[in-house]
Amino acid sequence: MSFREFTRAKSIELLRAEGGDGKGFNRVLDIWQLTSIGLGGIIGVGIFMLTGVVAATQAGPGVALSFLIAGIASGAAALSYAEFAGLIPVAGSAYTYAYAVLGELVAWIIGWDLLLEYALVVAVVSIGWSGYLQALLAQLGLPLPAWAAGAVGTGPGHVVDLMAAVGALGVAGLLTLRIELGARFNEAMVILKIAAVIFVIAVGLPYVRVENWTPFMPFGFSGVAEGAAVVFFAVFGYDTLTTAAEEARDPQRDLPRAVLLSLAVSLTLYVAMALVLTGIAPYRTLDNAAPVVTAFETIGLPWVAFIVSVAAVAGITSVMLAFLLGCARIWFAMSRDGLLPGWFAVLHPRFRTPHRPTLIAGALTAAVAAVYPIKEVAELVNIGTLSAFVVICVAIIVLRKTRPDAPRTFRTPFVPFTPLVGVAFSIWLLSRLPLIAWERFLIWLAIGLAIYFLYGRRHSKLASPPSP
Numbered sequence: 001m002s003f004r005e006f007t008r009a010k011s012i013e014l015l016r017a018e019g020g021d022g023k024g025f026n027r028v029l030d031i032w033q034l035t036s037i038g039l040g041g042i043i044g045v046g047i048f049m050l051t052g053v054v055a056a057t058q059a060g061p062g063v064a065l066s067f068l069i070a071g072i073a074s075g076a077a078a079l080s081y082a083e084f085a086g087l088i089p090v091a092g093s094a095y096t097y098a099y100a101v102l103g104e105l106v107a108w109i110i111g112w113d114l115l116l117e118y119a120l121v122v123a124v125v126s127i128g129w130s131g132y133l134q135a136l137l138a139q140l141g142l143p144l145p146a147w148a149a150g151a152v153g154t155g156p157g158h159v160v161d162l163m164a165a166v167g168a169l170g171v172a173g174l175l176t177l178r179i180e181l182g183a184r185f186n187e188a189m190v191i192l193k194i195a196a197v198i199f200v201i202a203v204g205l206p207y208v209r210v211e212n213w214t215p216f217m218p219f220g221f222s223g224v225a226e227g228a229a230v231v232f233f234a235v236f237g238y239d240t241l242t243t244a245a246e247e248a249r250d251p252q253r254d255l256p257r258a259v260l261l262s263l264a265v266s267l268t269l270y271v272a273m274a275l276v277l278t279g280i281a282p283y284r285t286l287d288n289a290a291p292v293v294t295a296f297e298t299i300g301l302p303w304v305a306f307i308v309s310v311a312a313v314a315g316i317t318s319v320m321l322a323f324l325l326g327c328a329r330i331w332f333a334m335s336r337d338g339l340l341p342g343w344f345a346v347l348h349p350r351f352r353t354p355h356r357p358t359l360i361a362g363a364l365t366a367a368v369a370a371v372y373p374i375k376e377v378a379e380l381v382n383i384g385t386l387s388a389f390v391v392i393c394v395a396i397i398v399l400r401k402t403r404p405d406a407p408r409t410f411r412t413p414f415v416p417f418t419p420l421v422g423v424a425f426s427i428w429l430l431s432r433l434p435l436i437a438w439e440r441f442l443i444w445l446a447i448g449l450a451i452y453f454l455y456g457r458r459h460s461k462l463a464s465p466p467s468p
Helices: 012-019 031-042 045-087 094-101 104-139 162-177 179-207 220-234 251-280 291-298 304-336 355-371 374-378 381-402 417-431 435-459
Strands: none
Touching: 012 094, 031 179, 031 251, 031 304, 045 220, 045 251, 045 291, 045 304, 045 381, 045 417, 094 104, 094 304, 094 381, 104 162, 104 304, 104 355, 104 381, 104 435, 162 179, 162 304, 162 355, 179 251, 179 291, 179 304, 220 417, 251 291, 291 304, 304 355, 381 417, 381 435
C-alpha cells in the first residue's frame, strides 16, 4: 500500500473522453435549464426566512452587506468551479475535479462528504417544504391530522412528517423519468419564485422608510461579518448544476456561464430583498419563522402572505430537485469509477437517467425527513460543501502549475489570489461549526474510509491489473 496508490488520478483527457463518448446520458439541457438548476439550488428558504432572522439578531439592515460579503466569498469558489466546469465537463462536480488534480483518496473523501451533504439538504428542505405546504393547506381549509403533521417531538400528537416524505419521493420519481421533464419542471418553479420575489420587492418598495435603516449596522461591522457566516449557506448551490455536465448540450460553453449567472441573479435578489425587508419594518421585528409575512402585515398588506407562501413552496421544490439531482450524479460517477459497486452506474434503458441512486437517495431522504426534527438533520449539512470549496480552490492553483497548457473555455481571474480568498473564507466558516457537527462528520468519514480501503481501492478502474 503506497502513497502513489492513493494519489493516482484520472487525466483530464480520459475524463473528457468518458463524458463525451455518446453512450451515456441524453444531452438535452441548454444554458437556461442549467442556470435554472443553479438558481433552484440557491434560492429557497433563505430568501424568505434567513434574511429577517439575521437582520434581527446579528446584522440589522446591514444584512445586505452580509450577503455581499458572503457573495464575494462564494463567488471566489464559483469562479473556480466555472473554470473546472469548462475544462472537465463530466458528471460528478467537485468529486471529479478532485480526481483529476489531487488524486483518488482526496476525491473519495470529497465525494463521500457530498453524498451526505446533498442528501441531507434534500431532507432538510423537504421538512421546510412540508411546513409551507401545510400552511397553504390550512389557509384553504384542508389541515392535515396531527399524526401526519411532523416528526415526534415537533408538536402535540405528531408522529410522522407525511408531506416531507411525499415531497422527497415525488422529486425522486420526477428525476427518474426523464432529465428534461425534471429540468422543465424546475425551470417553471424557478420562474415562479423569481417572479414572486420581484413582485414582493416591487410591492414593498413604496413602503420603504429610510429611518428603518438607521442605524444601518446596529451590532457593528462584527455583526455584519457574523451575519455573513450565516447567510453564506444561502448563496451556494450553483455547484449542483455542474453535476449535470454530461446532460448539457454544450457543456464547455454553457456550464461556466450558468455557474456565474445563477450566482449573480441570486445575489442581486438577496440584497434587494434584504434592503426592502429592513426598510418596511424595524429589523427587531423580523426574528421569526416568517419575517416577510410579518413585515407586510405591519404595513397593512396581509394578502401578500399567501403569495409568499406559494412562492416558498415553489422555491423549496426546486431546491429539493437540484440537490437530489446532484446527489444521484455524484453517486453515479463514483460507481462508474469503481469506487462503489457498478450496479449503481447503470442508466435506465429507456429514460437514460441514473435511476437506482436517484430512487434510493430519494427513499432514504424521505425516511429521514419523515421522522427526524429539522434541527437534528441540518447540523451536518454544511461541512461537505465547505470542504469541497476548499478542495476546488486549491485544485485550481495546482492545475495552473501542472497543466497550464490544458484548453480552458473559462479562466478564473487573479489566480492564486481569487481561489485563496475562497479557501480562507471556507476554512473560517468551518471553524465556526459546532463540535457535535464535527463529531458526527468524523463518524461518517470513518465509515467512508472503511468502504474505500475494503472495497473502493481494490475495485477502482485505476487499480493495477491483478498479476497472472
